[in-house]
Amino acid sequence: MSKRAKNEKREMRWRGVAVSEGMAAGRVLRIHTGGRQNIYRTMLEADDIKREVRRFQAAVRLSRRQLMAIKRRAEDALGAEHAYIFDAQLLMLEDRKLLEEVEGYIRQECANAEWSVKVASDKLLAVYAEITDDYLRERSSDIEDVTRRLLVALSGEAQSRHLTEDAILVAEELLPSAAAELDFSHVRAIASDAGGWTSHTAIIARGLGIPAIVGLRELYRHARTGDEIMIDAEQGEVVLHPADETVEHFKEARKLLPSSAGANGSDNGREPLLTTDGVEIILCANVELPAEYESVRRYGARGIGLFRSEFLFSQRGGVPTEDEQCAAYTEVAALAGADGAKVRLFDLGGDKHHAGEDFESERNPALGLRAIRFSFRHEEMLRTQVRALLRAAARGRLDVVLPMISDVAEVRRARRIIEEERARLQTQGQETGELKVGAMIEVPAAVLMADKLAGEVDFFSLGTNDLVQYLLAVDRGNDEVAEWFRTLHPAVLQSIERTIKAAADRGIPAIVCGEMAATPAYALVLVGLGARVLSMTASAMPRVRRTLARVDALSASEIAAECSQCATADGAEEIVRVQLGKRWPHLFSPENLPTPKREE
Ligand code: PEP
Ligand code: MG
Numbered sequence: 001m002s003k004r005a006k007n008e009k010r011e012m013r014w015r016g017v018a019v020s021e022g023m024a025a026g027r028v029l030r031i032h033t034g035g036r037q038n039i040y041r042t043m044l045e046a047d048d049i050k051r052e053v054r055r056f057q058a059a060v061r062l063s064r065r066q067l068m069a070i071k072r073r074a075e076d077a078l079g080a081e082h083a084y085i086f087d088a089q090l091l092m093l094e095d096r097k098l099l100e101e102v103e104g105y106i107r108q109e110c111a112n113a114e115w116s117v118k119v120a121s122d123k124l125l126a127v128y129a130e131i132t133d134d135y136l137r138e139r140s141s142d143i144e145d146v147t148r149r150l151l152v153a154l155s156g157e158a159q160s161r162h163l164t165e166d167a168i169l170v171a172e173e174l175l176p177s178a179a180a181e182l183d184f185s186h187v188r189a190i191a192s193d194a195g196g197w198t199s200h201t202a203i204i205a206r207g208l209g210i211p212a213i214v215g216l217r218e219l220y221r222h223a224r225t226g227d228e229i230m231i232d233a234e235q236g237e238v239v240l241h242p243a244d245e246t247v248e249h250f251k252e253a254r255k256l257l258p259s260s261a262g263a264n265g266s267d268n269g270r271e272p273l274l275t276t277d278g279v280e281i282i283l284c285a286n287v288e289l290p291a292e293y294e295s296v297r298r299y300g301a302r303g304i305g306l307f308r309s310e311f312l313f314s315q316r317g318g319v320p321t322e323d324e325q326c327a328a329y330t331e332v333a334a335l336a337g338a339d340g341a342k343v344r345l346f347d348l349g350g351d352k353h354h355a356g357e358d359f360e361s362e363r364n365p366a367l368g369l370r371a372i373r374f375s376f377r378h379e380e381m382l383r384t385q386v387r388a389l390l391r392a393a394a395r396g397r398l399d400v401v402l403p404m405i406s407d408v409a410e411v412r413r414a415r416r417i418i419e420e421e422r423a424r425l426q427t428q429g430q431e432t433g434e435l436k437v438g439a440m441i442e443v444p445a446a447v448l449m450a451d452k453l454a455g456e457v458d459f460f461s462l463g464t465n466d467l468v469q470y471l472l473a474v475d476r477g478n479d480e481v482a483e484w485f486r487t488l489h490p491a492v493l494q495s496i497e498r499t500i501k502a503a504a505d506r507g508i509p510a511i512v513c514g515e516m517a518a519t520p521a522y523a524l525v526l527v528g529l530g531a532r533v534l535s536m537t538a539s540a541m542p543r544v545r546r547t548l549a550r551v552d553a554l555s556a557s558e559i560a561a562e563c564s565q566c567a568t569a570d571g572a573e574e575i576v577r578v579q580l581g582k583r584w585p586h587l588f589s590p591e592n593l594p595t596p597k598r599e600e
Contacts, residue, residue, distance in 0.1 A: 009227075009241035014216045016191070017479065018233035019202035022211030023254045024189035025247070026166030028227040028240075030220065031178050032155050041115040044106075052106050056113040059153035064093050066149065070318040088142045089149075098124070114154050121147040168231060170223045173477065174201040176288070180314040184208055184291035189231040191238050193220045196485055198465035198515045199477040206518065207292045209539040213238055215479035270300040273545055279553040281527060283545060284339070284535040286513055293335050295538040303339025305535025306401070306461060306513040307332050309385070310346045319381055325388035333396025340397030342438060342461065342511070342535075345385060345414075347403040349374040366475060371404030371440075376413065386421045393433025401461050405439040405446050411456045441510075442466035447495040450502035460503045462531075464514025468492055486569035487516050488576060493529060493564035500530040511535050520547035521580055521588060527553055528560025547587055555583055 044052055071086040092098060098120060105116040124143050167187050171178065173194040187210060192201040195214030205212030211233035223229065223240055230239045230250050234257070239246055273281045284305030285296045296304065312320045312328055320328070332341045349362070349370030362368040375382040389400055402414050415437060422432050439446065439453055442463035446453060454460070464487065469476040471491055474484040486492070496512070503510035511533040516522045518540035526534060527548060536544065559579045563572035580588040 011243045011246060012222060012240040014219050014238045014240075016213040016216040016219075016236055016238065017196065017482065018211070018213050018236040019195070019197055019199075020190075020205035020210060020212040021233050022189070022209075023230075023232050023234060023250065023257060024168060024211050025228075025230045025242075025250060026168040026188045028170045028223045028225055028229050029167040029187075030155075030223060030225045031169050031171040031174060031182075032152050042112045044110045044112060046110070049107055049110060052113050053103050055154065056102060056106065056116070059113065059150050060093055060099065062153045063146070063149045064090065066153075067093070076321050089146050092142065092146050114151055117147060117150050117154070168229050170220055170229070171201070172220045173199065174204060176200055176204075176308070176311045176313065179204050179289065180311050184289060189213075189233070191216055191219055191229070191231055193217055194479060195477050196479055196482045198468070198485070203286075203515065203537065204288060206515075206539065207286070207288055207295075207537040209295065215482070217479075273549055275527065275548060275551055275553045275556075277552040277554055279527070280532065281548050282533045283541050284511065284513075284533065285538040285541070286535050287332065287335075287341075287538075290331075292538060296335055299538045299541040301336075301339075301538055301541065303397075304332060304336040304341035305511045305533065307341050307343045308347065309343050310348055313346070313348070319384075322384045322388045322391075325385060326391045329389055329392035329398060330395050333392060333398050336397065338397065340399060342399045342401050342459075343389060344401040344403050344440065344461070345372065345375055345382065347371045366469065372402050372410050372414065373404065376410075379417070383417060383421055386418050387425060390418070390422055390425055390432040390435060391430060393435050394431040395433070398433065399436040399438060399459070401438045401440055402457075403440045403463075404443060404466070405441070405453065406443045407445065408449065408452050408456055411437070411439055411453065415456075438511075440466075441499045442514075443470050444495070447471075447499055450499045451505065454502045454506035454508055457508065459508050460499060460510040461535075462496060462499055462510055462512045462514065464492070464496070464512060464516040467495060467514065468516075471495060486573075487522060488525065488563060488572040489569040490564050490566045490572055493525070493560065493572065496526065496531070497529045497560075497564060504530065509533055518544065520544055521576055523548060524551055524556050524580065525560050525563060525576065527551075528556030528558070529564070530557075550587055551584060 067086055067090050071090070102113070102116045102120045105111055105119055106113060109116070111119075121143055128143065169182070169187055169190045171190070171192045173192050174190055179200070187208070189210050190201055190205045190212040192212075192214045193216055195201045199214060201212060201214050211231050213231060213233055213236055216238055219238060219240070228241055230242050230246070232238070232250065232253070234253070239250075242250065273283060275281065282302045284303045285292075285299070285301035286306040286308070287293070287296060287304050288308045288311045309325075312325060329343055332343065335341070347370070349368060350365045369377055375385070386400075389398060392398055400418070402411060405411060418435060418437065425432050436458035438459040438461050439457045440461045440463045441447060441450060441453070443466070447467070450460070465476055468474070468485055468487055468489070472484060472486065472489055474481045476485060500510045510531065512526050512531045513535035515536075517526060517531075517534040518536035520543055523534055523544045524547060534544065559575065562579075563575050566572040566575065
């Protein structure tokens with residue numbers, strides 16, 4: 001830890017990808033996402049050793065308290081027979097020999113606690129790797145889990161959620177599990193090392209209408225909670241420990257920004273949205289966090305097109321109980337009103353949620369036990385969620401969305417579970433409501449099978465974020481490959497068109513709910529491809545509404561048809577730039593048209 005005085009800290013600058021506009025200045029609040037951090041060895045002065053041992057002991061106590069709370073919740077949600085898995089981890093935290101080994105290492109080697117924990121756990125893992133018994137060998141994941149938990153506890157960040165007025169979140173990547181715990185009323189901006197336009201950091205920031213920059217490699221490592229920091233998402237720049245002149249310059253630049261009300265428009269958009277040739281487009285809201293509810297009301301969303309329920313998980317609390325979920329879904333249904341809310345089943349796994357430290361991490365998470373697969377594997381958790389939804393549906397209009405569907409059989413299995421849980425609730429005398437079932441179309445297989453899937457569900461939700469990721473084989477959260485994330489790639493456009501057509505042929509609605517819908521130029525292309533319902537972060541609605549009300553659907557379909565027949569993504573992007581700039585120069589100045597090889 002640095003002992004330098006504030007005025008000795010050198011100004012440091014980073015450039016990244018701005019994913020939510022605006023400028024903000026404040027103090028760093030580091031948010032730990034677990035698992036990815038690098039552990040460094042630092043040499044301690046003799047005077048610091050006792051304090052370091054006490055810091056380690058405090059981390060052990062905190063980790064124990066967290067695990068006991070998770071175990072209790074797991075007992076409620078999964079039953080006692082599944083909660084025993086946490087016993088092994090609790091026992092490790094009580095293992096005197098192990099704890100003494102870490103403390104001994106701190107004392108003898110004058111090493112910091114993080115390093116000492118890592119050394120002890122690596123040693124233990126090496127022993128387990130030699131074991132031939134499969135069951136025992138697999139316990140090594142418990143060691144990894146406990147190690148990760150201890151390291152988070154040592155980072156101190158688990159306790160520092162009490163936000164001051166001017167917090168700027170700095171994370172390697174802001175995951176839903178961490179976001180769910182924060183009080184966003186005091187967050188001014190977000191800056192993260194990893195991420196792209198469709199990463200969760202970006203989605204959360206745009207949802208809250210606060211500036212965000214991603215792809216800032218190594219910022220997290222250099223920043224400390226409490227450091228002074230400035231975020232300029234107009235320039236894609238972050239300044240840590242800004243010098244006085246930089247602060248002055250920043251203040252001047254901020255005065256020139258349009259106010260956010262001006263930027264987003266103030267119309268609340270309650271009237272129907274029609275294109276100039278009379279085609280009605282419905283705009284609904286994507287919602288993740290309660291902090292966004294206010295803007296859902298303000299911007300007059302026609303219901304909630306996507307509620308990302310995995311945000312109900314919190315990093316420390318684990319699985320939300322049936323009653324907690326029922327209360328949350330009832331609130332979301334009330335917010336959505338007569339238009340209703342589409343609640344997606346937990347989309348856990350992948351980059352979505354490391355599911356805290358409760359579940360194992362995978363080698364290739366985007367292709368692993370994610371979304372519906374994760375729910376089927378943890379069937380009690382799925383059944384709990386379904387019961388909560390059925391009960392809440394008796395009090396308001398709710399639909400359920402199945403994420404990452406790749407086969408009709410998954411829809412049938414989910415429907416079976418829904419009906420079994422309905423029957424169970426009814427025999428208990430509990431009231432249940434109607435629950436329409438939709439499928440997320442975000443995997444190439446689902447696009448190819450769209451006609452069959454349309455016969456089995458009540459609606460489609462087109463998740464363009466994942467559709468681009470899986471179709472183009474490009475990790476949506478990895479800034480290294482951001483230039484391959486091409487929303488206008490002809491393969492993406494053809495897939496969207498095919499899906500919308502399959503839905504229309506069966507007479508079911510198709511809602512486009514990826515980030516694509518929130519960018520006016522792309523929204524226009526979507527309308528051209530046949531989309532009539534777009535769901536987006538509420539703060540983007542005025543912008544999209546203003547654009548779509550001034551264009552005609554016929555021209556949009558001509559442009560979309562031309563783009564989807566292109567041989568390259570470059571070609572399609574060029575057509576959009578030229579055609580939109582030519583037909584609607586007052587709406588699409590060069591600055592607000594998508595630039596090539598950028599994923600906005
Ligand atoms: C998508 O994939 O486009 C989507 C809407 O869901 P998420 O971003 O949560 O994966
Ligand atoms: Mg998705």
